[in-house]
Amino acid sequence: MEPTAQQIIDDLAGRLSRPAVLEDRSLRLIAYSSHDQPIDDVRESSILRRRAAPDVTRWLTAIGVRQAHRPVRVPANPELGMLSRLCIPILWKDRPLGYLWFIDADESIDDDAIELCVENAERLAAMLHRDSVVRSLSSARLADAVQSLLSSSNAAEAAQILAEDGDFTAPDGVVAILVQGRSPDSTEPVDIDDPLSEGLAKHLRSAHRGTALHLVRKDHGVLVVASPSDRPARLGSWVTALMTSIDNELRARRLDRSVVLGIGGHRPRLELAADSYREARMAVDAATVLPGMTDPVYWSELGVNQIVVKLASMGERPPVPHAGLRALLDSPEAHPMIETLETYLDVAGNAQVTAERLNLHRTSLYYRLQRVEQLASTDLKDGLERLALHLAIKVARLTGDYDDTNGCGWRRTSRAQVPTRAG
Numbered sequence: 001m002e003p004t005a006q007q008i009i010d011d012l013a014g015r016l017s018r019p020a021v022l023e024d025r026s027l028r029l030i031a032y033s034s035h036d037q038p039i040d041d042v043r044e045s046s047i048l049r050r051r052a053a054p055d056v057t058r059w060l061t062a063i064g065v066r067q068a069h070r071p072v073r074v075p076a077n078p079e080l081g082m083l084s085r086l087c088i089p090i091l092w093k094d095r096p097l098g099y100l101w102f103i104d105a106d107e108s109i110d111d112d113a114i115e116l117c118v119e120n121a122e123r124l125a126a127m128l129h130r131d132s133v134v135r136s137l138s139s140a141r142l143a144d145a146v147q148s149l150l151s152s153s154n155a156a157e158a159a160q161i162l163a164e165d166g167d168f169t170a171p172d173g174v175v176a177i178l179v180q181g182r183s184p185d186s187t188e189p190v191d192i193d194d195p196l197s198e199g200l201a202k203h204l205r206s207a208h209r210g211t212a213l214h215l216v217r218k219d220h221g222v223l224v225v226a227s228p229s230d231r232p233a234r235l236g237s238w239v240t241a242l243m244t245s246i247d248n249e250l251r252a253r254r255l256d257r258s259v260v261l262g263i264g265g266h267r268p269r270l271e272l273a274a275d276s277y278r279e280a281r282m283a284v285d286a287a288t289v290l291p292g293m294t295d296p297v298y299w300s301e302l303g304v305n306q307i308v309v310k311l312a313s314m315g316e317r318p319p320v321p322h323a324g325l326r327a328l329l330d331s332p333e334a335h336p337m338i339e340t341l342e343t344y345l346d347v348a349g350n351a352q353v354t355a356e357r358l359n360l361h362r363t364s365l366y367y368r369l370q371r372v373e374q375l376a377s378t379d380l381k382d383g384l385e386r387l388a389l390h391l392a393i394k395v396a397r398l399t400g401d402y403d404d405t406n407g408c409g410w411r412r413t414s415r416a417q418v419p420t421r422a423g
Contacts, residue, residue: 004127005124005128008120008123008124009021009031009032009033010033010034011120012033012116012117012120013034014033015113016102016117018037018102018103018104019032019033019036019043019102019103020032020033020100020101020102021033021046021047021100021101021102022090022098022124023051023052023098023099023101024097024098024128025096025097025098025099026051026198027046027051027052027056027057027060027099028050028052029046029047029050030128039103040103041081041082042056042080042081042082042083043103054248054251054252055080057252058252058254059077060074063075065087066096067096068089069091069094070089071086071087071088071089071114071117071118072087072089073086073087073104073107074086074087083103083105084104084105084107085101085103085104086101086102086104086109087100087101088100088114088118089121090121090124090125092128092129097125097129098124098125098128100117100120100121100124102117142162142213143215146162146213146214146222146224149270149271149274150176150215150222150273150274155274156271158271159269159270159273162213162270163270166210167210167213168210168211168212168224168226168270169210169211169226170211170226170269170270172226172228173226173227173266173269174224174225174226174227174266174267174270174272175229175230175235175264175266175267176222176273176276176277176279176280177222177223177225177261177262177263177264178221178261178262178264178277178280178281178283178284179200179221179222179223179246179259179260179261180219180259180260180261180262180284180288181196181219181220181257181258182257182259182260183256183258184256192218192219192246192250192255192259193219194253195246195249195250195252195253195255195257196220196246196249196259197216197221199245199246199247199248200214200221200223200242200245200246202245202249203242203245203246210226211225211226212224212225212226213225220284222277223242224273224276224277225238227266229266230263230265230266230300231298232298232301235263239261239263239296243259243261246259260284260287260296260297261284261295261296261297262280262283262284262285262286262287262297262299263280263283264276264278264279264280264299265279265299265300266300280299282299282309282310282313283302283309284297285309286305289397290305290308290394290397290398291346304391305394308391311391313398322389322391322392324375324376324378324389325393325396327375327376327377328372328375331375333371334371336368337368337371337372340354340358340360340368340369340372341372341393342390342393343358344365344369345386345389345390345393346390349380349386351365351366376389
């Protein structure tokens with residue numbers, strides 16, 4: 001019978017008379033021998049955490065260990081509390097699958113012992129490759145089911161497969177959560193698939209099996225969680241921990257990226273998860289485009305902005321809630337007035353607060369509002385007119401017709417920013 005990875009590690013530790021550790025290519029712990037000798041802080045931490053600490057990972061990456069294709073001696077790092085080591089890469093067809101580690105402070109591991117480790121590394125590579133293939137097949141089947149679930153194409157069948165396989169149980173319903181990457185100087189999505197995958201995996205280890213599904217794409221990830229409610233009081237601490245986990249992975253890689261989270265509405269059955277997913281996507285767009293949004297954004301807390309994002313997602317030509325807004329667009333002199341109007345409507349028509357926010361004299365404010373009424377053929381004392389104008393501006397932001405981030409105000413496009421299906 002073929003020995004297990006644990007048996008190989010124990011055998012090597014005995015033959016080299018020193019503890020051995022096997023980690024995967026992400027420096028997550030796979031197996032380790034008993035320790036009858038003193039170990040350093042890094043070894044103790046990796047066993048307790050089940051993976052290397054972020055600062056250790058950064059240092060090993062910086063000195064080229066994770067790109068090594070042959071045995072390499074790693075120097076001591078007193079700042080990390082790390083003794084010198086021997087690292088044996090675990091390679092399958094030159095592709096790194098993991099690393100075999102031995103503390104070797106006095107560099108007493110000789111060439112014969114290193115050759116023995118390399119021979120066993122080949123056996124370990126074959127085992128890790130087989131395990132990877134099995135996991136990939138299982139993961140691919142699960143990913144296909146989740147994709148079908150979120151696209152609504154065969155949602156009922158996908159939900160049945162997930163339930164029958166024991167991959168997910170949700171007696172009290174589900175909530176979809178979208179995690180999207182973004183850069184600090186743009187509202188466009190950015191690729192964060194590696195840190196997102198790691199952050200999600202680490203976070204989901206604390207979840208009970210069968211209570212969360214996930215799918216990762218280049219710029220976003222989706223989670224479907226079993227929950228009886230979509231309220232912040234129910235999901236808040238879990239969502240905060242999720243954001244922290246992903247932020248830690250971004251910092252560990254020194255990526256100038258962040259994430260924005262959208263939480264869809266609750267659905268009573270798994271086969272309805274796609275509806276919650278669409279709401280989560282619209283919540284993310286609201287957080288990205290509409291001013292004053294807090295992150296994360298819960299669909300259930302959006303209020304009237306639910307109407308705004310739904311209107312914006314209705315295709316290339318969403319209905320315009322107020323025809324006079326087009327008159328403002330067609331008048332060059334109206335461009336600075338649109339911001340004034342939006343601010344005025346955002347604060348429920350409070351002229352004093354509007355003037356303070358825009359640093360305008362009250363007389364200038366009243367002049368601008370009067371010009372808005374003339375150009376848009378409207379009456380700002382009419383509540384329905386104000387509601388229609390307010391909705392029109394917010395819809396225009398989400399469709400891309402109104403963009404004040406570059407000082408240009410309006411732009412003539414028909415691009416709908418709010419996605420409507422799984423990526």
